[in-house]
Each structure stands twice: as C-alpha cells, then as structure tokens.
Amino acid sequence: MPTKVVPAPKLIFEKSSPGRVGCNLPKADTPAVNLEATLGGVRKELNLPEVSELDLLRHFTNLSHINYGIETGFYPLGSCTMKYNPKINEVVAANPGFTGIHPMQPIETVPGALEVLAQVQDILCEVTGFDEITLQPLAGAHGELTCLMLIRAYHHSRGDSRRTVILVPDSAHGTNPASAALCGYSVRSIATNADGNTDLEALKAALESDVAGLMLTNPSTLGLFEPNIEEICRLVHEAGGQVFCDGANMNAMVGTTRPGDHGFDCMHLNLHKTFSTPHGGGGPGCGAIGLKSHLEPFLPQPVLRRSPLGKPELLTERPQSIGRVSGFFGQFLMEVRALAYLLAYGKSGLPQISRHAVLNANYVMARLKEVLPAAYDRPCMHECVLTAQRYKKGGVRALDISKRLIDYGIHPPTNYFPLIVPEAIMIEPTETECKQTLDEFCEVMITICQEAETDAELLKGAPTSQIVGRLDEAQAVKQLDVRWQPTKDECLV
Amino acid sequence: MNVPADLLYTKSHEWVKIDGDVATIGITDHAQSELGDIVYLDLPNVGRALRAGEILGSIESVKTVSDVYAPISGEVTDINEIAKMSPENVNSDPYGDGWLIKVKMTGKADGDLMNAEAYEQESAH
Secondary structure (H helix, E strand, O other), rough: OOOOOOOOOOOOOOOOOOOOOOOOOOOOOOOOOOOHHHHOOOHHHHOOOOOOOHHHHHHHHHHHHHHHOOOOOOOHHHHHHOOOOOOHHHHHOOOOOHHHHHHOOHHHHHHHHHHHHHHHHHHHHHHHOEEEEOOOOOHHHHHHHHHHHHHHHHHHHHHOOOEEEEEEEEOOHHHHHHHHHHHOEEEEEEOOOOOOOOHHHOOOHOOOEEEEEEEOOOOOOOOOOOOOOHHHHHHHHHHOOOEEEHHHHHHHHHOOOOOOHHOOOOOEHHHHHHOOOOOOOOOOOOEEEEEEEEEEHOOOOOEEEEEOOEEEEEEEOOOOOOOOOOOOOOOOHHHHHHHHHHHHHHHHHHHHHHHHHHHHHHHHHHHHOOOOOOOOOOOOOOEEEEEEEHOOOOOHHHHHHHHHHHHOOOOOEEOOOOOOOEEEEEOOOOOOOOOHHHHHHHHHHHHHHHHHOOOOHHHHHOOOOOOOOOOOHHHHHOOOOOOOOOOOOOOOO | OOOOOOOOOOOEEEEHHHHHHHOEEOOHHHHHHHHHEEEEOOOOOOOOEOOOOOOEEEEOOOOOOOEEEEOOEEEEEEOHHHHHHOOOOHHHOOOOOOOOEEEEEEEOOOOOOOOHHHHHHHHOO
8 A cells, every 4th residue: 555645844944943952062171262263253144953952863863764765665776776785794894994094094004905905806807707907986987987098098009099989879878978978089879679689780880990999788778688799899899999898787797697708898897786885875886997908007006906925015107007097996995895795695605696686677577567568578687678658648657657656665666768768667676685575566566557547647646655746857957056045034143 | 749730840850840941940749748847958059050960959858868950951040048948838839939949941841851640640659
C-alpha cells in the first residue's frame, strides 16, 4: 500500500527564537576582545538560527526520517550502481592511523598510506587487466578526461597531431562527449544497430585519419555486452586510434572478464560505484584509471610504484608526464574503503559481485516482461532497459510510472536514458538485493502498470504520499536562488 | 496531436511557415511534448547564414538537450526574444508565441519538407 503523507518540516531558521541557545559556554578566562575593532564586527544580516539543543536534535532527526537512501529502501537507479556499501569499509577507514595523517606531512612518515594505495593499484590492475593504475582522478568524468589527455599525449609523442576527433556511440553517457570537448576534441557520433550493438559499418565509415580514439561503454548503457568488442578494438587500432573503456558498468564484469583483455588501451573506474565507496550525495567520487604500458610514460605524476623490493615509492622525474590532475592521490580514505571491500571479498569472492548483479537484472527483466518489455530482447548484463511506450497512448509516460513508485516507497529507476530508447526505464538492482526485495519491487511495478491502464490520472498526480508532489523542474533550473529570507517580523536586525 | 495544415514540416520535427521570401521556424507540438518542460533556447545570432539541414541551435528541457535543424537555407533576420526569456511559450504555443527564428530565404524550400498530412503519418509511429 502507498505510504502515508508526511507533513512538510519547517526550516531551522523558522524555528529560531531570539536569545535561545543550545549550549552554555564557560566564562571566558582570557581578556575580552572588541569584535568591532578586531574583526570589523559581527555580520547581523546573517540571521543565524537560535535554537536549543533539543530543537536542533529534533530538527535534524526529523529531516533524516524523510530522507531516502540505500539504507532505507530499494534504489534501482540504472547506471548508478547504488549498491550497499558494507559497514566494514567505514570501520577500517575510521582507523586513527588513517584519519590522523595529514596530506602535507613528509612522505617518509606515511609508508602505511603508500602501501594502501599500492595495494589498491595492484588489485585493480589484476581486476581490470591493465598494466598500470593511477588513483589521482577525483571522479568518473575526471578519469575520462585524464584518459583522453593520455591518448592525446601518446599521439603527440609520435609526432601525430592531426587527430582531432573522438568517436562516441549514440548510447553513451553525456559525460563522454563532454570530456572529449573539454580535452579539445570534436565528437563524431556512432549509431547503435537494431540488436543494440555498435554498428560496425557506421564505425568503419567514421574511422578516418583524423580519429584520435573511441570512447566505448561496455557493457553499453543499454545494459548489453558488446559481442564485437575485440573486432571494434582491432578496427580502431588499425586506423591508428586508441580505445577508451567507460568503466561506469564495471560492476557487470568484476572477477569474470577484464577490459584489458578485450583490447582497450585505457579505462576509468568509479570506485564509488563498483567498489562500494560512498556515492550519491555521500561522495566524494573516485575515478581511478587503468592503462596499457604504451601509455605509461604519460601517467599523471607523481607515479606511485613499488621498488624492486616491493616498497612503494613516489616517482616525480617523468619528462613525458601530462602533469598532475589533482593535488593528491584521489580521495585517500575512499581508497581505504575500496581496499577493505576488495580484501573482504578476496580474489575467489569477487566474481560473486558481477554474477549476482547480472542474475538480479535478468530476473527483474524476465518478471516485468509482460508489462514493460525490454528495449532489446536478449539477456542483459547488470542492468535492464525497459520501454513504457505502450502506455503512452493512454497518456502515461515513463516519468509517471516512476513518480508513482515513490508512493509505494521505492526510489524511481532512471528515466529517458539512454536517449535512443523511447520511454526508457533503466533498472539496476545490483548484487546486494535479495530475491524477496526484487519480487516486492516487481509486484509493485506490475500493479502500477495495471493502474496505468485503468487510472491514468492516479499516475499523473503521483506522488501524493510525500511532503512535496511533482516539483516544478523548469523553474528549478531557471531560478537557482533558494536562500531563505526572513520576513520583516522575523528580521532580527 | 496538433498539426496545422498551412505549415511545412521536417523529419526532425521542425515546422516552417513561408510568407514570400520570409520563413518562420519553430518546433512541432509533437516535439515539445516529447521534450517535456523546456528551460532554455540556444538560438543563432541575427545575420547568420544557415544551410538547410545544419544545426541552427538547441533546446534544453528538463529531460534532455536536443538540436534544432534548419529546414531551409537563408539568413537569420529575427529571433524570438520573448520565447528566449520565457521558453515555456514553446511548450504552450509551439506554432504561435513559441516560434524560434525568422529567416530570409536564399532559394526555394527543397523537396525534403513535408505537408501536414505526410508529417502526421511520419510522426505517428
């Protein structure tokens, strides 16, 4: 049954009462300082809220109750891998040996931290099949950009500066063409064929002498494994280009198959998706990249490398390096979490991740087949892309189905992506959900699809169970100033 | 679906109204309905020479960003400043207040343009 309506909470500013305090500060034991003289006074226009400790506690506890996250319910947001992040990661990352070190302290005083980074690199090399890993990039798109910079440096090192085009399939994440443009490339789009694969003829036609490389997501954003991946890499290499793997969908491959073996030259990983570091408002992101040895001279520096005796060292004398892409080695405590996750599974356990992720997505696809057919009728990988096109005649769109899901207490899946699927609903259950949860979700989806046929208005009006209904998204895009302003009565100045 | 009979249409869902050598260009009711709430119009500058089939600008909705193609060749003489400030006009009145640009045609409308009947069939599936 749909959940009950929660009343809209007040802002903490609205709960403020002049003079109310949350703590009693001890009497000052130092001479009083004139704020006006030393700091130029206190800004009165800030109108900071004045509340008691209990007011504050209730405010944020109540806010937390209307929050939705993986820890409150199912979160099948396709292409985002909203998997559960095991709490062991947090326990390990909270170790004072990690939290107590400073990024600027002398490198010889933090051998343990370097060992953590080296171990993450070693394991990721083995998982992806690449020769080198760098942990510098700070998020997925940053990893994409770094890979493109390596590709550009590689071409330039060979005296080849005529390559100005990056190929991107029409099903790609929007970040791909954006990263290419930021790196100074222009973008040529490659069509997807009727089976949901890269159109090889279109690829061949696009492979002119100006092509620097191809950015390919595998499995694709349609949740489909590219069966011609080796042929695609061969064709691009033959034309003198490099092939980048968008690793957003690595969760489908962990422990079972390796992009380095498919023929890719480089890839990015989202540790915050695949390797269970916090994600989605809980960030920060982590965009490690992997690459083959011919791109190694161009690695961002410093490079973290084990000495012949196995001791991790930072190498800075790298004349061909593209330079730093961030101040430090990514988000250090995120690497700690990723290492905890990788070691908890161990080599023999890792294939479980991708096998269960793929099994769960295929289970959902099969159970929903009658009400929401797959855009491409073939086994999927870790996510399935369904189409709600049949309900369009009755006025119901994919968005309405998703909004109605909120009334049943479930986070909506991704809508309208990839762009080439009409009325797309993209579901990624992840490996961390059990069959009971998937069954409950599928039953709700089936119910909603029945409602779509019998009571379209119910869906158009959804959600009705939350503190807000449909947001005015157009206004939200245009009117970015959301600062609270006191009314004249509330103004304390 | 609203497809006025006095306009010509493209496969990429633009409409064009020809009055002498001046063509008014916009996107169809079908297109605005597919895009959803439109939040931004990226339109060419007055004076720009357009070739039929080239990208004249783009439309951003809450759902996606979509290119708009020139249905005919010519020079941009006017852009709809009001719609640029209030892009929701394209949703509410795609054939009226929601027009995008006016073009002084250089040459005739070519054979790729469809009449209302042909467009209705084309966009039905």
